[in-house]
Amino acid sequence: MRTSRFRRGLALFWWLIVAFLYLPLAVIVFYSFNAANSAAYFAGFSLRWYQRLAHNDQLLGALSNSLILGIASSLIALIVGTLIGYGLYRHRARRLGWLIVLIYLPIVMPDIVFGISEMTFFVTLERHFGVLGPSLLTMIIAHVTFQLPFVALIVYSRFVGLDPTLFEAAKDLYASPWQRARHFLLPTLKPSLIAAFFLSFTLSVDDFVISFFTAGPENATLPIYIWGAIRRGVSPEINAIATLMIATVMLAAILSLLFNRRDRPGRDS
Amino acid sequence: MAESPFPLAAHSRSISPDTRHLLWSIAPGAIWIVIFLVLPSLYLIGVAFMTNGAYGQPQMPLTLDAFRQLAGFGFLGWSPGNLYTLLRSLWQTVVATGLVILIAYPLAYYISTCREKWRAIMLLAVVVPSWTNQVIRAFGWMNLLSPGTPMAETAQFLGLIPPNMGLYPSNFAVTLGLIYNFLPFMVLPLYAAFEKLDLSLVEAARDLYASPVSAFRHAVFPQTLAGLLAGTVLVSIPAFGMYVVPELLGGGRAMMLGNLVANQFAGGSNWPLGAAGALIMLLATLGGLYAMRKVGKRLGGGEEVVI
Amino acid sequence: MPTTTITKSLFVALAGGLLAGPVSAQEENKLYLFNWTEYMDPAVIQAFEDQYDVEVVESYYNSLPEMTAKLNAGGVSQYDIIVPSNYYVPRLIQSGLVQPLDKSKLSNLDNVMTEFADPAYDPGAQYSVPYQWGTSGIVYDTDTFPDAPKSWSLLFDSDVNPDQPFALMGDGQVTMGAACAYLGNGYDCDDPEAWQAAARLLLDTKHRATFSGFTDGTPVLQQIQRGVVRAGVSYNGDYLQQKQENPEAFEHIAFMIPDEGTEMWVDTMMIPAEAPHPTLAHQFIDFVLDAEIGAQLSNYIYYASPNRAAQPMLDTVLTEPPVLPTDSDRARLAFTPSLDGQNLQHFQQLWSEVQSR
Numbered sequence: 001m002r003t004s005r006f007r008r009g010l011a012l013f014w015w016l017i018v019a020f021l022y023l024p025l026a027v028i029v030f031y032s033f034n035a036a037n038s039a040a041y042f043a044g045f046s047l048r049w050y051q052r053l054a055h056n057d058q059l060l061g062a063l064s065n066s067l068i069l070g071i072a073s074s075l076i077a078l079i080v081g082t083l084i085g086y087g088l089y090r091h092r093a094r095r096l097g098w099l100i101v102l103i104y105l106p107i108v109m110p111d112i113v114f115g116i117s118e119m120t121f122f123v124t125l126e127r128h129f130g131v132l133g134p135s136l137l138t139m140i141i142a143h144v145t146f147q148l149p150f151v152a153l154i155v156y157s158r159f160v161g162l163d164p165t166l167f168e169a170a171k172d173l174y175a176s177p178w179q180r181a182r183h184f185l186l187p188t189l190k191p192s193l194i195a196a197f198f199l200s201f202t203l204s205v206d207d208f209v210i211s212f213f214t215a216g217p218e219n220a221t222l223p224i225y226i227w228g229a230i231r232r233g234v235s236p237e238i239n240a241i242a243t244l245m246i247a248t249v250m251l252a253a254i255l256s257l258l259f260n261r262r263d264r265p266g267r268d269s
Numbered sequence: 270m271a272e273s274p275f276p277l278a279a280h281s282r283s284i285s286p287d288t289r290h291l292l293w294s295i296a297p298g299a300i301w302i303v304i305f306l307v308l309p310s311l312y313l314i315g316v317a318f319m320t321n322g323a324y325g326q327p328q329m330p331l332t333l334d335a336f337r338q339l340a341g342f343g344f345l346g347w348s349p350g351n352l353y354t355l356l357r358s359l360w361q362t363v364v365a366t367g368l369v370i371l372i373a374y375p376l377a378y379y380i381s382t383c384r385e386k387w388r389a390i391m392l393l394a395v396v397v398p399s400w401t402n403q404v405i406r407a408f409g410w411m412n413l414l415s416p417g418t419p420m421a422e423t424a425q426f427l428g429l430i431p432p433n434m435g436l437y438p439s440n441f442a443v444t445l446g447l448i449y450n451f452l453p454f455m456v457l458p459l460y461a462a463f464e465k466l467d468l469s470l471v472e473a474a475r476d477l478y479a480s481p482v483s484a485f486r487h488a489v490f491p492q493t494l495a496g497l498l499a500g501t502v503l504v505s506i507p508a509f510g511m512y513v514v515p516e517l518l519g520g521g522r523a524m525m526l527g528n529l530v531a532n533q534f535a536g537g538s539n540w541p542l543g544a545a546g547a548l549i550m551l552l553a554t555l556g557g558l559y560a561m562r563k564v565g566k567r568l569g570g571g572e573e574v575v576i
Numbered sequence: 577m578p579t580t581t582i583t584k585s586l587f588v589a590l591a592g593g594l595l596a597g598p599v600s601a602q603e604e605n606k607l608y609l610f611n612w613t614e615y616m617d618p619a620v621i622q623a624f625e626d627q628y629d630v631e632v633v634e635s636y637y638n639s640l641p642e643m644t645a646k647l648n649a650g651g652v653s654q655y656d657i658i659v660p661s662n663y664y665v666p667r668l669i670q671s672g673l674v675q676p677l678d679k680s681k682l683s684n685l686d687n688v689m690t691e692f693a694d695p696a697y698d699p700g701a702q703y704s705v706p707y708q709w710g711t712s713g714i715v716y717d718t719d720t721f722p723d724a725p726k727s728w729s730l731l732f733d734s735d736v737n738p739d740q741p742f743a744l745m746g747d748g749q750v751t752m753g754a755a756c757a758y759l760g761n762g763y764d765c766d767d768p769e770a771w772q773a774a775a776r777l778l779l780d781t782k783h784r785a786t787f788s789g790f791t792d793g794t795p796v797l798q799q800i801q802r803g804v805v806r807a808g809v810s811y812n813g814d815y816l817q818q819k820q821e822n823p824e825a826f827e828h829i830a831f832m833i834p835d836e837g838t839e840m841w842v843d844t845m846m847i848p849a850e851a852p853h854p855t856l857a858h859q860f861i862d863f864v865l866d867a868e869i870g871a872q873l874s875n876y877i878y879y880a881s882p883n884r885a886a887q888p889m890l891d892t893v894l895t896e897p898p899v900l901p902t903d904s905d906r907a908r909l910a911f912t913p914s915l916d917g918q919n920l921q922h923f924q925q926l927w928s929e930v931q932s933r
Contacts (some may be wrong), residue, residue, distance in 0.1 A: 010379040011928045024409025087294030108497040110510020112527045121309035219634045233798025343925035350932035520789025536641035
């Protein structure tokens, strides 16, 4: 039948795209075990680039910067963003178009514009008022700014997926808003809060441009370090670091899949 | 419920508890974005109208010099370099967005027709590469496309590139990098559209129109238009301002607006000129947001503009 | 109202964080060194840290524009030492980004060679102390170019190099100077006419199919090792350092000073205008000026030392080419001109034109 041929074609296309998506990552992983310093030939299996990493203090410093930045910014974004998501849902009947635009602004704005406007702003503040010079703090502020919308949208869409009568039931069940928050809202939101935290964290670790422009001398993150290493041209070690990051992401993906399976029998996005 | 366009002015008498709730939940985040993104952007716009100091710091008097320079007028008369950069950015954006649509459309459709338990995994498979850092992704392509690699040698054999060369750095590598970066941004909204597709309409269209092409055009395509446009905004605006990909994969021959802007802050030191370039990108951003709102309102019934 | 209290306490916490941030941002016993990549001996840093009981925080740049940009973007109050080259010294002084040195704190200043003690780029050496000096030249693959001419034509002439990938340096002034030299106008050309001719040559060169990009001096050595390019522009000491580290990979890679002339540079140590730890910065400069430390540093990074007292302790490899050029080559070297005012604007317009077309 024609449709089945059509479907087989689509399936083939799907696998081609999957190959396209994973080939560059696979190449990095592959060459990270290359004994030779080359992307053109494979000279045998070796762990020498990984051994070099273990003694690289700068790299370890960058790793801890990335972790601190990621966790601190994600936590702040989680709190503030959840509030927005809840507010958006509770007041969805109002015309909040201006708010939607505000929330979409950080998502859509090219990160180069984002980064340099934060940088010029902070530098000027520091020059005139002596506060907010480039540091880990400015990086955290900038990261929270682009994480907020994602948290808000995840929380919002979780609420939208709920049965509205649940809210009424909760109102009858628990007298005070505080109890309601503790016994109804938080448990209901838990999966999406976890998802939002991990997405924020991923976004933070993933960001290069904004961190690059808001960082002080001591705040190089992993991506900034890798960028510097690429610019310096020391490739084989980059393969090894990148492989570790790719492995982490894959692990996170598998975990999130398992989480989804267990926590959400029904369908929602 | 209040129908005021601006909630702060909802009631003239006093603030209702409902409005107070709205303020407390939304104000922290809204204020955060205003202080740490809207204000800095406004300040950047201001810098675009300042004078470039002798060594690259912005100074008073206000002038339009930066825009003149951006248009190509300098000490030595007019030169087309910046125009090239602008056109190249537009061209790359259009080509990359177009190709992303061509790839994402069938892909999203295919995912939406697979069995439910596979869909989450398939979507995840599309999204996961974008969780790795964009610097790493570009680096992966550098590995794949450099001279001596199978892909480069194939291209040499086919006569696409001169011998001894790699496929990177080149404009081609930049297009590839852009597609790779932004594909998930198109697949997700399109998938959402396909998932909501009203199949009874499609069935009816099949009966109504003879050819599958016109059935698609009349029944399927209009239903996915909202997702398509959302995806286009999410892909084209960041692509237009891309910095990392042209920098790493372009090798100096594929400079885009993002690089022109960044160079003024990370090298050339002409903040007003950089800010003027950023202003163009800001306008593109706002235009995109506006378009998305319009489309969302018309097609999504006003409520769900969410990705 | 629970949300109210949460939000309130959040605001309080954030406000506290904002105010506390800058105070704790930089500690007393740290020295912030902003240096070229691969340009320091870790043992020297270790020795300084031990002697003064401080921590040295190193950050790196690949080019001088990159360094200046970081200074402008707040770095002026964050770094204690920067290491700019001669042609950036005047513009850093004039733009107020650096502070004059307190020579009473530099007991080893007499160790500086007389020819570096009163340089044209910093009359009276009020602001700068020389760090190392060297040359920029062509690195190329001798297997690919067995009969390479001692000339910039290896890069600029498509008859000499018709089909091999090559790179030019990312620092516009060096690349323009090289083009000027090839055209016979001298490496240190600085008039708009010569520059325009150079810019045209660069545009033609850039559009040749075998041009692989603008790559700075240190990374190009990696690219040439991996065969990504077969010729590029780099620095003599970086070349030698990598060669010592990886002799078999560099067996067929050579460094050459083109006959049309090229750059001689002096890198200097300077203190940014609002450096957080100026006293420590002076101590560091004096530490590097020490005879033994100076020799140790040069022996590690393979550059020529401007330190007279260190000369007897230098390895022999540092007393012969390519570190010390032959007399005939030395006559071909010139400083990169320091640009300001209109000249700088001219140059920037031409260079951005080269980059963007």
